[in-house]
């Protein structure tokens with residue numbers, strides 16, 4: 001469902017160096033309004049670093065990141081959040097002593113572009129919890145939430161900031177096959193029902209390919225593939241970075 005017009009996100013020649021080591025080397029890609037893009041690559045290929053440069057957790061060494069045509073490269077994480085970027089983290093770290101509703105309400109306050117009162121923050125929080133299929137009653141706590149529940153709370157906290165662009169980081173880590181399917185379907189529903197554009201980072205392809213519109217694959221900090229999920233499955237270089245060279249694969 002890629003929309004027409006200018007892309008919502010434009011990443012151009014993005015580079016991030018840590019000392020003498022280049023973790024992300026001149027990476028470029030665009031994401032259309034309403035699109036789900038899968039950002040794939042093996043461990044250490046630069047996915048999280050790319051994400052962190054877009055979301056303001058890291059300052060790019062060079063290159064440009066534009067959201068709806070405006071430069072956001074180098075802004076802080078709270079500034080990018082207020083501009084409309086919501087992100088989930090690979091490892092959920094909710095406030096364990098707070099209820100689910102309080103966790104999401106705090107996120108709503110954090111992401112609001114201007115001041116919002118408590119009632120409005122709670123309204124946004126309840127909406128986000130329902131979208132993530134979590135209870136919005138004030139008594140519900142994080143106690144007893146398994147890996148899948150914690151991922152849902154992570155998603156609810158990001159949604160409560162009312163993002164235009166959702167950056168979903170390794171939403172499938174630690175989930176079983178059924179939970180992975182549900183997590184993928186949930187991201188698709190969020191896009192379909194709310195029109196929220198999504199960049200979804202995973203190091204495994206699996207179920208992601210059945211949901212995303214397009215795929216960008218990184219290896220050693222550089223883009224090695226751009227195309228449809230179907231093309232990704234048939235691409236020799238993508239197979240090589242995931243499975244190793246053909247001669248090393250089991251027959």
Ligand SMILES: Nc1ncnc2c1ncn2[C@@H]1O[C@H](COP(=O)(O)OP(=O)(O)OP(=O)(O)O)[C@@H](O)[C@H]1O
Nearest residue numbers: 018021023041042043044045046047048049050203
């Ligand atoms: N703060 C840092 N300082 C130095 N090197 C770093 C730092 N952060 C990441 N790196 C290195 O940059 C490279 C890319 O790391 P990154 O975490 O972006 O990869 P990734 O594709 O997200 O991996 P994974 O799938 O394991 O999360 C790796 O070699 C990593 O060791």
